[in-house]
Amino acid sequence: MFEYTSIKQYQLDLAQGKTSCTDAVRHYLSRIDQSKHLNAFVHVFADEALKTAKELDKKRGPAKATGQLHGVVIAIKDVICYKDHPVSAASGILKNFVSIFSATAVQKLLDEEAIIIGICNCDEFAMGSTNENSVYGKVLNAADESRVPGGSSGGSAVAVQAGLCMSSLGSDTGGSVRQPADFCGIVGLKPGYGRISRYGLIAYASSFDQIGIFANNVEDAGRMLEVIAGPDEYDSTVSQRPVERYSGSLTANKKFRFAYFKETLEHPSLDHEIGNEIKKISEQLKNQGHEVSGLSFEYLDYIVPAYYILTTAEASSNLSRYDGVRYGYRSSTPSTDLTGFYKHNRTEGFGKEVKRRIMLGTFVLSTGYYDAYFTKAQKVRRKLVEKTDQVFKDFDFILMPTSPSVAFKIGEKADDPIAMYLADIYTVFANLTGIPGISLPLFKHSNGMPFGLQLMAKQFNELSLLQASEQLMQLSERTPLKKK
Numbered sequence: 001m002f003e004y005t006s007i008k009q010y011q012l013d014l015a016q017g018k019t020s021c022t023d024a025v026r027h028y029l030s031r032i033d034q035s036k037h038l039n040a041f042v043h044v045f046a047d048e049a050l051k052t053a054k055e056l057d058k059k060r061g062p063a064k065a066t067g068q069l070h071g072v073v074i075a076i077k078d079v080i081c082y083k084d085h086p087v088s089a090a091s092g093i094l095k096n097f098v099s100i101f102s103a104t105a106v107q108k109l110l111d112e113e114a115i116i117i118g119i120c121n122c123d124e125f126a127m128g129s130t131n132e133n134s135v136y137g138k139v140l141n142a143a144d145e146s147r148v149p150g151g152s153s154g155g156s157a158v159a160v161q162a163g164l165c166m167s168s169l170g171s172d173t174g175g176s177v178r179q180p181a182d183f184c185g186i187v188g189l190k191p192g193y194g195r196i197s198r199y200g201l202i203a204y205a206s207s208f209d210q211i212g213i214f215a216n217n218v219e220d221a222g223r224m225l226e227v228i229a230g231p232d233e234y235d236s237t238v239s240q241r242p243v244e245r246y247s248g249s250l251t252a253n254k255k256f257r258f259a260y261f262k263e264t265l266e267h268p269s270l271d272h273e274i275g276n277e278i279k280k281i282s283e284q285l286k287n288q289g290h291e292v293s294g295l296s297f298e299y300l301d302y303i304v305p306a307y308y309i310l311t312t313a314e315a316s317s318n319l320s321r322y323d324g325v326r327y328g329y330r331s332s333t334p335s336t337d338l339t340g341f342y343k344h345n346r347t348e349g350f351g352k353e354v355k356r357r358i359m360l361g362t363f364v365l366s367t368g369y370y371d372a373y374f375t376k377a378q379k380v381r382r383k384l385v386e387k388t389d390q391v392f393k394d395f396d397f398i399l400m401p402t403s404p405s406v407a408f409k410i411g412e413k414a415d416d417p418i419a420m421y422l423a424d425i426y427t428v429f430a431n432l433t434g435i436p437g438i439s440l441p442l443f444k445h446s447n448g449m450p451f452g453l454q455l456m457a458k459q460f461n462e463l464s465l466l467q468a469s470e471q472l473m474q475l476s477e478r479t480p481l482k483k484k
């Protein structure tokens with residue numbers, strides 16, 4: 001029987017002949033088959049994955065070098081291009097579209113001998129917090145199938161949660177990796193803006209979007225990051241900074257300075273148990289010799305509005321390319337003029353939430369309202385960046401809940417977009433400021449659902465973020481933080 005604990009252990013087992021890539025792929029294909037009702041995958045590349053696995057197995061030998069992700073079975077979100085494979089952003093407007101190139105992150109995975117087993121379901125154009133806005137239908141949370149997995153990368157989260165692959169890629173514009181990781185009880189890492197190339201990632205809001213990683217443990221997330229991060233001639237917003245070796249340097253037993261914003265723990269929308277667990281862990285960190293201080297943060301109620309103004313504005317511009325002229329859905333309704341042709345294609349091709357955001361974004365960018373909304377939101381963003389710089393002069397990390405509640409029931413917020421948006425209160429901060437953030441699966445609610453702790457670091461401090469994460473995970477193993 002194939003069993004997975006970590007990339008490191010798996011590769012050790014491969015080297016010692018205890019398992020093979022073929023065993024691993026067979027195992028995941030059968031798991032995917034048994035878990036079809038979760039709807040986590042929209043495409044599974046069974047034959048291709050098996051073929052790659054067999055080639056890798058043949059290639060391995062005592063004196064032969066292997067790639068850093070040799071045989072690692074990975075799934076990717078349906079917004080990341082993989083040459084000659086379908087990509088649709090879970091939208092009717094891109095149904096049957098096939099990628100003509102691979103995203104840089106995907107190419108890097110392939111170069112290091114990873115096996116891509118399939119494409120995961122998500123919210124349409126990564127807009128959503130529950131994975132309910134998908135042309136392929138909703139995804140179920142494997143911890144409680146009456147609940148959502150979170151979104152927008154819900155399928156990628158469930159793929160790791162339910163043991164359908166070893167690790168997966170998602171994208172995080174306002175929390176879409178950290179929040180589903182929190183809802184599903186796994187590790188979700190959003191690196192800082194500019195750490196991973198966005199080339200080949202279908203754009204939602206380009207100044208916020210980052211590819212992120214779902215993993216079973218912090219070390220796996222580090223291993224994935226060190227492979228996919230780094231400069232790329234196809235994306236000028238990626239940093240030239242060299243990539244650190246995250247996975248090999250996690251055990252440093254350092255003492256850190258943690259800050260939390262008092263308002264975040266006193267917010268009326270926060271579930272009491274979540275607030276209490278975070279207060280408790282802060283105490284434990286202090287007992288371990290770390291510094292933990294509460295700061296005041298006067299902008300909490302402005303961050304969600306600023307996020308939704310700026311991202312919808314960027315989305316309205318980014319999504320204008322889907323007009324049915326060159327590719328994508330084309331309506332069969334006859335049109336008499338070009339505007340009518342666009343209208344039919346876009347009205348029929350896009351789902352409700354995407355249309356709502358295009359309209360919101362077009363509104364906030366319109367001449368009469370630009371200064372009142374867009375300019376103001378940009379000013380809020382600037383203030384947040386200044387505040388963040390200030391905090392990181394004295395502290396290493398900011399601690400926060402990942403989400404104000406555990407996974408919602410399916411349909412619970414579907415008819416109330418404002419309530420849905422407000423639930424992003426703790427995740428959008430890292431995207432507005434461009435800093436890296438991670439959600440760590442540390443807790444269990446009395447209702448049985450998992451929830452996480454969010455940790456954020458200064459830009460390009462992914463290494464210390466992962467080191468502190470590893471310490472927190474170990475702390476929780478030594479002194480069980482989880483309610484059984």
Ligand code: GLN
Pocket residue numbers: 126127128129151152171172173174175176177204311424
């Ligand atoms: N829930 C947020 C939104 O709907 C986050 C989406 C994301 O990170 N892609 O915009």
